[in-house]
Amino acid sequence: MADEKRVIVVGGGLAGLAASVRVAEAGVPVDLFSMVPVKRSHSVCAQGGINACNEVARQQGYSEYQHFDETLIGGDFLNDQHPVLEMANWAPKIIDLLDRMGVPFNRSSEGFRDLRLFGGSLFKRTHFAGATTGQQLLYALDEQTRRFAAEGKVNKMEFWEFLWPITEGEGEDKRCVGIVAQDMRTMQIRSFRADAVVMATGGCGLVFGKSTNSIICTGGAASRCYQAGAWYGNPEMIQVHPTAIPGADKCRLMSESARGEGGRVWVPKKKGDTRRPTDIPENERYYILEERYPKYGNLVPRDIATREIFDVCVNEGMGINGTNQVYLDLTHRDPEYLTQKLGGIMDIYEKFVGDDPRYTPMRIFPAVHYSMGGLWTTYTPGDYQPDSPLGEHKPGNPIPIDAQPGHGLTIGAHNNAMTNISGLYAFGEVNFAYHGATRLGANALLSCIFDGLCNGVSVVNYVREGVDTPASEIPQTVYDQAEKSEQEKHDKIMGSVNTGKGDQSLNPYQIANELGEEMNAASTVVKTGPRLEKCLAKLDELWDRYNRMELGDGAMWTNQSLSFARSVGDMIILGEAIAKAGLLREESRGSHYRTDFPERDDEKFWKASVAKFNSETNRSDIEFMPVKAGLVKLRPRNYGKVDSGTNKEKIPPKPVAEAKA
Amino acid sequence: MSDAEAHAYDADMRRANRKKAVEGRSVIFKIKRCDGPGKPSRWESFKVPVEQGANVISSLKLIAAKPITTDGTKTTPVVWDSGCLEEVCGACTMVINGRVRQSCSCLIDEYAPLEGDVITLEPMSKFPVIRDLWVDRDRLFHALTRVKAWVPIDGTYNMGAGPKESPDHQQMRYALSECMSCGCCLEACPQYTKEDEPEKWDTSFVGAHAISQARLFNEHGTGKRLKGDRYDALSGPGGVSDCGNAQNCVKVCPKGIPLTESIGAVGRGTTVHAIKRFFEGKK
Numbered sequence: 001m002a003d004e005k006r007v008i009v010v011g012g013g014l015a016g017l018a019a020s021v022r023v024a025e026a027g028v029p030v031d032l033f034s035m036v037p038v039k040r041s042h043s044v045c046a047q048g049g050i051n052a053c054n055e056v057a058r059q060q061g062y063s064e065y066q067h068f069d070e071t072l073i074g075g076d077f078l079n080d081q082h083p084v085l086e087m088a089n090w091a092p093k094i095i096d097l098l099d100r101m102g103v104p105f106n107r108s109s110e111g112f113r114d115l116r117l118f119g120g121s122l123f124k125r126t127h128f129a130g131a132t133t134g135q136q137l138l139y140a141l142d143e144q145t146r147r148f149a150a151e152g153k154v155n156k157m158e159f160w161e162f163l164w165p166i167t168e169g170e171g172e173d174k175r176c177v178g179i180v181a182q183d184m185r186t187m188q189i190r191s192f193r194a195d196a197v198v199m200a201t202g203g204c205g206l207v208f209g210k211s212t213n214s215i216i217c218t219g220g221a222a223s224r225c226y227q228a229g230a231w232y233g234n235p236e237m238i239q240v241h242p243t244a245i246p247g248a249d250k251c252r253l254m255s256e257s258a259r260g261e262g263g264r265v266w267v268p269k270k271k272g273d274t275r276r277p278t279d280i281p282e283n284e285r286y287y288i289l290e291e292r293y294p295k296y297g298n299l300v301p302r303d304i305a306t307r308e309i310f311d312v313c314v315n316e317g318m319g320i321n322g323t324n325q326v327y328l329d330l331t332h333r334d335p336e337y338l339t340q341k342l343g344g345i346m347d348i349y350e351k352f353v354g355d356d357p358r359y360t361p362m363r364i365f366p367a368v369h370y371s372m373g374g375l376w377t378t379y380t381p382g383d384y385q386p387d388s389p390l391g392e393h394k395p396g397n398p399i400p401i402d403a404q405p406g407h408g409l410t411i412g413a414h415n416n417a418m419t420n421i422s423g424l425y426a427f428g429e430v431n432f433a434y435h436g437a438t439r440l441g442a443n444a445l446l447s448c449i450f451d452g453l454c455n456g457v458s459v460v461n462y463v464r465e466g467v468d469t470p471a472s473e474i475p476q477t478v479y480d481q482a483e484k485s486e487q488e489k490h491d492k493i494m495g496s497v498n499t500g501k502g503d504q505s506l507n508p509y510q511i512a513n514e515l516g517e518e519m520n521a522a523s524t525v526v527k528t529g530p531r532l533e534k535c536l537a538k539l540d541e542l543w544d545r546y547n548r549m550e551l552g553d554g555a556m557w558t559n560q561s562l563s564f565a566r567s568v569g570d571m572i573i574l575g576e577a578i579a580k581a582g583l584l585r586e587e588s589r590g591s592h593y594r595t596d597f598p599e600r601d602d603e604k605f606w607k608a609s610v611a612k613f614n615s616e617t618n619r620s621d622i623e624f625m626p627v628k629a630g631l632v633k634l635r636p637r638n639y640g641k642v643d644s645g646t647n648k649e650k651i652p653p654k655p656v657a658e659a660k661a
Numbered sequence: 662m663s664d665a666e667a668h669a670y671d672a673d674m675r676r677a678n679r680k681k682a683v684e685g686r687s688v689i690f691k692i693k694r695c696d697g698p699g700k701p702s703r704w705e706s707f708k709v710p711v712e713q714g715a716n717v718i719s720s721l722k723l724i725a726a727k728p729i730t731t732d733g734t735k736t737t738p739v740v741w742d743s744g745c746l747e748e749v750c751g752a753c754t755m756v757i758n759g760r761v762r763q764s765c766s767c768l769i770d771e772y773a774p775l776e777g778d779v780i781t782l783e784p785m786s787k788f789p790v791i792r793d794l795w796v797d798r799d800r801l802f803h804a805l806t807r808v809k810a811w812v813p814i815d816g817t818y819n820m821g822a823g824p825k826e827s828p829d830h831q832q833m834r835y836a837l838s839e840c841m842s843c844g845c846c847l848e849a850c851p852q853y854t855k856e857d858e859p860e861k862w863d864t865s866f867v868g869a870h871a872i873s874q875a876r877l878f879n880e881h882g883t884g885k886r887l888k889g890d891r892y893d894a895l896s897g898p899g900g901v902s903d904c905g906n907a908q909n910c911v912k913v914c915p916k917g918i919p920l921t922e923s924i925g926a927v928g929r930g931t932t933v934h935a936i937k938r939f940f941e942g943k944k
Contacts, residue, residue: 099823248719
């Protein structure tokens with residue numbers, strides 16, 4: 001009997017490609033939708049590496065369980081615990097698979113895979129391919145997808161933009177049966193049938209204007225699912241990376257390894273000092289992190305480094321020449337050593353800024369980097385269910401559970417990584433489950449590929465066993481209706497061309513700029529209740545202007561302005577959920593820092609914030625739902641507190657293993 | 662001048678330009694525009710203020726927000742392809758002042774340091790234009806299928822590690838594996854000509870990037886199982902022997918991939934392969 005069931009995957013980054021390969025391999029045909037040729041997806045930008053327990057670390061007392069424990073404390077316990085356990089257990093096997101696919105992982109002299117040290121661990125557990133690990137992993141999966149496409153098992157739909165999930169039924173019975181998408185070249189809008197839809201659409205950095213994200217990372221696809229009834233978890237949890245190169249078009253990441261190799265962060269002591277940095281003597285420099293945190297110096301974790309740099313520039317106005325920039329200085333190191341260790345990122349800086357960081361201090365500032373929050377997902381826990389949650393795991397102690405598959409999640413359960421809408425899945429960065437309130441470095445690539453490989457099996461089982469009426473038998477009217485509704489939205493935006501008098505405040509690019517500025521100012525590094533309330537009022541105003549927007553391009557062919565304008569509305573809607581959840585979470589946890597509520601409040605807020613879209617008001621309703629835990633006990637995240645003068649903040653959480661060193 | 666010397670000279674020129682860049686200036690973007698396939702091309706000029714650290718992408722964004730030409734005519738925003746803006750995705754490739762490169766890493770201070778300097782932008786000429794600066798590079802990706810640029814693994818289930826590899830060999834593969842399919846090597850190649858009909862893609866010149874990818878996978882422990890298929894694909898019309906040895910590809914490659922070495926290696930490989938086939942009596 002011919003298997004007529006099909007799966008749609010939206011997004012061709014690591015998560016989407018891993019899912020496509022896994023589902024196609026099981027014999028279910030895949031239609032893979034992407035706004036760009038999949039080889040150009042944002043996963044290419046990842047630099048550092050991918051974490052996994054390995055034999056060397058294991059012999060020193062490390063384990064998959066320790067990796068799991070590190071990820072939870074890193075996320076300040078806002079992670080869903082069971083999928084994190086399963087992910088850590090799969091990690092070494094995922095590295096083996098990537099190795100078999102031909103990823104050029106760096107090698108030891110004997111020919112084994114080399115390892116590097118990364119934040120959050122005492123053990124070398126990060127595998128890497130030069131300074132472009134994300135690119136190399138993406139290419140390996142792109143090549144496997146190309147192979148399946150050549151065999152007719154994956155049908156790539158590149159330059160197609162996802163517009164809406166098509167659902168059937170109401171309430172409990174509501175399920176996803178396809179999507180509406182638009183060809184970005186011909187502008188044709190049409191519906192596609194599928195028995196399951198996997199969203200693998202990444203993060204939403206562009207809501208904040210300039211970020212380290214690619215220009216396609218608007219969060220538009222996630223926002224559309226959210227508007228169609230999918231819940232959005234922990235929207236306020238946004239990671240701001242301390243060191244990025246501010247640019248006119250985006251902020252380019254400057255890897256944490258620059259500080260690992262001795263980089264020092266400083267500003268001139270004299271405000272508005274216009275001398276060249278190399279002319280400013282040592283005693284006239286303010287080494288921000290070393291003076292405020294003598295114990296950890298420049299190697300404080302990401303969230304604290306980000307907050308201090310922000311504080312010095314924004315609150316104290318001590319940024320370089322009054323700008324929001326500080327120096328990241330490596331000039332005291334031997335240039336040849338720098339080339340050897342940091343060649344890749346040295347080149348990026350030189351290419352885009354024009355100065356050679358071996359001789360001139362780099363100018364950096366924090367930038368929005370990663371969305372821990374995303375579409376809310378559920379799962380079926382595995383067979384590891386301790387009588388009571390365990391405390392901190394110490395290296396070398398007996399591990400409570402081995403690393404066989406099935407302990408964290410029930411492998412292949414239909415609902416693993418499924419949203420609250422049956423048949424609609426969320427994989428990778430757009431899945432909120434893994435990283436809680438802060439993501440550890442080199443865990444992102446892992447969670448993307450893990451979702452695709454592990455939960456891809458769930459998708460296959462769901463379409464084979466969990467679907468009573470195949471999508472091919474759903475009445476055509478369901479699809480026609482969805483298509484018509486999207487066509488109407490499209491026509492409404494197109495109808496705005498040249499209606500007005502060229503009012504610049506109604507230009508979609510202008511609205512997006514103001515959105516980015518406002519979100520950056522109110523809802524990133526340091527948040528307060530009043531500022532977030534002001535932000536929500538500004539979003540109201542932007543929403544009003546958006547609805548009166550005037551499009552600048554009336555072409556019926558390859559109209560990029562239309563695509564961008566449409567996503568501006570989606571970004572405002574997502575921005576509202578981000579700001580409102582941040583306002584209601586009256587505590588500080590991980591990346592979410594409220595000066596008016598500086599402590600973590602487990603009693604009230606050891607909970608996921610879940611945004612549900614209210615289509616009457618076009619605003620979010622936020623609920624707080626218990627974190628899915630039970631494996632590991634809560635514990636404080638403040639070690640080695642140091643009081644240093646004006647700074648009242650507690651020392652941030654050092655990951656367990658490192659703090660014990 | 663050797664390639665390396667030429668690169669160093671280029672870098673010196675750009676650095677010198679940056680030093681004389683005038684603050685608060687405006688520059689002129691002269692852009693070749695086209696509304697769609699089969700439509701005529703036209704030139705439009707825009708005066709754009711230069712922000713600190715401005716590059717071609719940030720300038721195109723300013724034009725999009727206010728699409729008015731130098732003679733005061735209101736026009737549509739320019740269409741272009743882009744992605745990561747870090748020169749690692751390959752999307753934003755175009756011809757700038759006559760030379761193919763990524764537009765994200767093209768700093769205005771280097772290319773137009775003085776008030777009123779002109780920067781011309783054109784789409785790549787070897788691919789069909791979709792609109793304005795955006796071209797359809799399907800053929801480029803098709804070539805990767807043509808040479809089976811993948812490792813034929815048994816499946817995605819856990820079966821242990823891949824082959825061991827020396828660090829030197831890894832470094833060699835890594836250099837080839839940095840190819841981001843941008844198409845610079847094809848734009849600069851005299852043998853690679855525009856071909857709009859997909860039926861002819863399998864017999865027209867495959868291009869340096871695909872030959873280099875064939876070498877990459879021939880060099881992998883498992884990937885080399887398809888060596889014969891790759892040499893077959895590269896032996897016929899449009900294969901490696903179509904290369905005219907102009908060596909432009911290696912000069913314009915933004916990642917410094919040793920493309921001519923790859924062409925040499927694959928050329929020798931196909932010859933040996935053909936002789937073997939002859940003695941095996943397989944034509």
